[in-house]
Amino acid sequence: MKLKKVTALALTAAMCASMIGCGSTEAPAESAAPAESEAVTEAATEAAETEAAESEAPAEVRDVTLKVWGPQEDQSAVDGYDNGILAYMCDTFNEAHPEWNITFEYGVCGEDVAKDEVTKDVDAAADVYMFANDQLPILVESGAIAELGGTNLDAIKAANSESMMNTVTYQGGVYGVPFAYNGWFMFYDTSKFTEDEVKDLDTMLAKDLGDDVINVCFPLGNSWYIPAFYYGVGGTMFGADGTDGSQPCDFNDEKGLAVTNYLVDLAANENFTNQANEEAGKAISLFTEGKLGAFFTGSWDRGAIEEALGENFGCAQLPSFTAGDLQGTMKSFAGSKAIGVNPTCEDMDVAVALAVYLGSAECQKIRYEVRGVVPLDSTGIDDVMLNAITDTVNNTSVAQPLVSEMNGWWSPAEAFGKAIVAGEVTHDNAQEKLDTFVNNVNAGGSLE
Numbered sequence: 001m002k003l004k005k006v007t008a009l010a011l012t013a014a015m016c017a018s019m020i021g022c023g024s025t026e027a028p029a030e031s032a033a034p035a036e037s038e039a040v041t042e043a044a045t046e047a048a049e050t051e052a053a054e055s056e057a058p059a060e061v062r063d064v065t066l067k068v069w070g071p072q073e074d075q076s077a078v079d080g081y082d083n084g085i086l087a088y089m090c091d092t093f094n095e096a097h098p099e100w101n102i103t104f105e106y107g108v109c110g111e112d113v114a115k116d117e118v119t120k121d122v123d124a125a126a127d128v129y130m131f132a133n134d135q136l137p138i139l140v141e142s143g144a145i146a147e148l149g150g151t152n153l154d155a156i157k158a159a160n161s162e163s164m165m166n167t168v169t170y171q172g173g174v175y176g177v178p179f180a181y182n183g184w185f186m187f188y189d190t191s192k193f194t195e196d197e198v199k200d201l202d203t204m205l206a207k208d209l210g211d212d213v214i215n216v217c218f219p220l221g222n223s224w225y226i227p228a229f230y231y232g233v234g235g236t237m238f239g240a241d242g243t244d245g246s247q248p249c250d251f252n253d254e255k256g257l258a259v260t261n262y263l264v265d266l267a268a269n270e271n272f273t274n275q276a277n278e279e280a281g282k283a284i285s286l287f288t289e290g291k292l293g294a295f296f297t298g299s300w301d302r303g304a305i306e307e308a309l310g311e312n313f314g315c316a317q318l319p320s321f322t323a324g325d326l327q328g329t330m331k332s333f334a335g336s337k338a339i340g341v342n343p344t345c346e347d348m349d350v351a352v353a354l355a356v357y358l359g360s361a362e363c364q365k366i367r368y369e370v371r372g373v374v375p376l377d378s379t380g381i382d383d384v385m386l387n388a389i390t391d392t393v394n395n396t397s398v399a400q401p402l403v404s405e406m407n408g409w410w411s412p413a414e415a416f417g418k419a420i421v422a423g424e425v426t427h428d429n430a431q432e433k434l435d436t437f438v439n440n441v442n443a444g445g446s447l448e
Contacts, residue, residue: 069107090102114131145342148175175340177358184224184332186388192215201319215271218275220274225332228331230255237401238403241399243403262322315384331396332398340355
């Protein structure tokens with residue numbers, strides 16, 4: 001998320017031009033021979049005029065039909081968008097490209113089920129569709145999504161952070177245009193913590209907030225959250241960037257042991273509380289009662305937390321912490337929703353250009369204003385949560401690994417986190433428990 005404002009229409013026009021046209025090359029001029037007769041001269045003049053007229057004639061408009069799939073929410077009528085925001089975006093794109101006469105055929109397909117619907121029959125599926133990035137391995141291995149390259153890829157990279165590009169990268173190729181953020185960060189009560197205090201977790205935990213007030217709530221038993229501490233001190237899982245399934249998780253090394261001991265102390269800290277998976281709403285209730293300082297979750301809880309905190313509503317990127325002699329910064333899994341293109345599409349240049357436009361800052365802003373979908377580019381939007389997300393993506397996140405071995409992470413990590421919360425992991429057995437946990441992760445998994 002580099003906060004670069006890109007004018008979407010100009011961008012797509014430039015990219016399309018680079019994709020379908022190579023520019024004319026003039027042959028060297030030849031010296032003219034003397035005219036043999038007036039007739040020859042007149043014929044030459046006539047031919048030149050005809051050639052000039054043809055070169056000035058407008059380019060032929062190409063008729064194109066594109067099948068576009070998106071969630072129902074993007075296709076429902078709302079104020080200002082009688083046919084939904086997806087149709088509005090596509091029509092805007094069509095108007096910006098007079099060289100194409102595009103007929104759109106729409107279908108309903110949520111990002112969460114794209115891999116199921118598209119892979120049923122790739123030839124009959126949409127030319128352009130939206131998907132959640134963790135489905136990318138299945139889409140690629142099913143031949144259901146096109147790899148992007150050239151000027152289009154350059155533009156996508158220029159508009160997104162490295163962590164967001166990693167969410168649409170699989171086995172070295174880029175396969176989508178990210179347009180929305182899926183990850184977690186920190187909400188806090190500004191009457192209890194200052195902007196400086198929320199930069200460090202240990203500072204937050206040490207502050208006296210009064211009787212019956214809990215400083216920090218965190219889902220320690222949730223396998224989507226717990227790796228933040230291990231990544232924070234330099235731990236890796238499936239390679240340095242999470243793309244090599246042959247490289248094991250190394251969370252049981254000396255750094256990982258220091259983190260595990262830190263988490264044992266964290267779970268026992270009277271100023272900390274865990275929110276178990278079955279305790280949804282616990283932190284929000286505490287916020288409402290004025291009995292909680294901070295909670296780690298995602299944008300889906302914004303409405304309830306903002307209502308609970310009122311003018312004390314605050315958000316921030318993830319804080320630093322100190323585990324033993326190691327200083328680190330928590331790093332959450334960063335995911336995305338993205339636009340993909342079917343490799344069987346007949347008009348690939350048009351489909352890719354549309355995908356780039358649908359993922360642009362212009363369209364992100366429309367989704368945010370109409371549906372509250374968290375944009376990757378928050379330029380021009382003054383919102384405390386979006387600013388926190390921007391900082392989180394750029395500074396305190398890692399892309400969730402997109403390898404089949406990742407399937408071996410979820411259950412062992414959840415069990416390990418729950419064991420820490422229950423006090424079953426201690427300083428005395430930390431290495432043993434950690435080794436068992438990591439060995440189970442490294443047993444791997446397969447695509448489902």
